[in-house]
Amino acid sequence: MLRVTALALSCLAAGSAFAAESPTYGKQLEGFAYPYPLQHFDFQSQGQALQMGYMDVPAKGKANGHSVLLMHGKNFCAATWETTLDALSQAGYRVIAADQVGFCTSSKPAQYQYSFQQLADNTHALLAKLGVDKAIVVGHSTGGMLATRYALMYPQQVERLAMVNPIGLEDWKALGVPYRTVDQWYARELKLDAEGVRNYERITYYAGRWKPEYERWVQMLVGLNKGPGHEAVAWNSALIYDMIYTQPVVHEFKDLQMPTLLLIGDQDTTAIGSDIASPEVKATLGKYKELGPRVAKMMPQGELVTFEGLGHAPQIEAPGKFHHALIGWLKP
Template identity: 45%
Template structure:
């Protein structure tokens, strides 16, 4: 028992020690592989987990992470889906997690969708069930629009992009976002996540994801990560998908937390009336459901931006039911 406890302490210490910008010593829940490819005149490496079930049902689910995360936070979702026979593929997008952090990369949802398609083509996967959370929901939407014949079912979990923030919020320049990212240490990350993801609450188990968000803070190459984060923030704010929901043909499920109020640049809005209207996820999700023909909506009471962490049982039940139908 003492040996097991010591092993757990050693693993935990390694996980949250100072990381380089590729999270080289951070242990993901499943084996990590890589594909190498050229993009925008740069040689890049894309990390991914490819978990095969013991009893395959012939279907593949692809999980797309949010901006302040990477594939590791899908660990409980991966376990639940593989148990039901799904093959699960989880990429770290370029600029995130264990994947390359390019310099001067033009981040667009089209580019990230194309990178994801390159991974699937490399693995020989032609048809998928696609699940995206937060920023990953915007990538999943773009991917579905670009490759409609590849996606049989689409699940959007508290996706960003349910509204066009630039219509009501001031623009924050890449330079200002870069300066902000440079100052984002654990305390700042925890404060942001508590206020924006967990509706003012906090539990010890949330620490893992706040720590992982800033695990490379202090690394000599951290400014590269900070700039990539600033560029992806710009992508999220300036490239809305809300106007194209009506073009989605895949069977779609929306899952949102009833308490999610996430909205980009809401902190820059001076008018309290406008600020109060931003990030109203239940209403925004209902509007999106009306736009996506035949879509379903599950609102998880008492949860915020991360129902897969806050209310896993209710979240995974909705996902499993939808995928099985």
């Protein structure tokens, strides 16, 4: 009954934005409109020919000579950075937003050894192809874990590092979250539907609130999963979840030498595996209000901006407030 009531309230809030049936998109998100021209980087990795979709947006205002690399989260794509792409380019930055292998407009290989190191290496190759030797790196959610790994691997090529509600501020395995096999993740991902995604995001990402504009991102995710690449999308998603759980970065935050900013919506409760953790363990997880200050102190040049009352995606919930904080920190 509670689930039905929650869904009814959610639908009421979004009004006609909810589609009766989710649209479907191709295996590489064909059919979904990106806010800027989509390009593809072709490369070889692990004996396979792969592609990464990306947007390369030049400065719209007076160019300041700096480039920003945007890294998306697990349930997000490069397209979800659309307002950040606009804000940064207007402020004079060249902005590159890439889809990682296994996500969105990029390849979904049948077999791939996923690691944050591998994804960082792929992205480094993309930047080399684009002639970008040094970048400001901004990562959201799972992209925050990847941004950390990238900064640790290429410290001389990262001017500054900003992380937006990154997951991985805690080590779930060490805290007692049980292991899910890849097969278990795969079975779970095959069942993905709009109602489940919407309810999860409303509760976990948006502190119980919903706005009609969030629906586009639900349909993007579900439409990709329900399209002709259904099994490949679910399989890659399962492999990626295994990577996230088994490759913590929290223990290495102390090694980040560049200026680092944490931008934290303090009502976020995201924690991988919390749905299968014991009630006692679950009660300790995903407390971003506490995790943000704790992790900022671990970083040699760490700073913290807290967005009170916001959830997992402050750049989507309150773009004006978010971009004011980010661009203000970036300016010399």
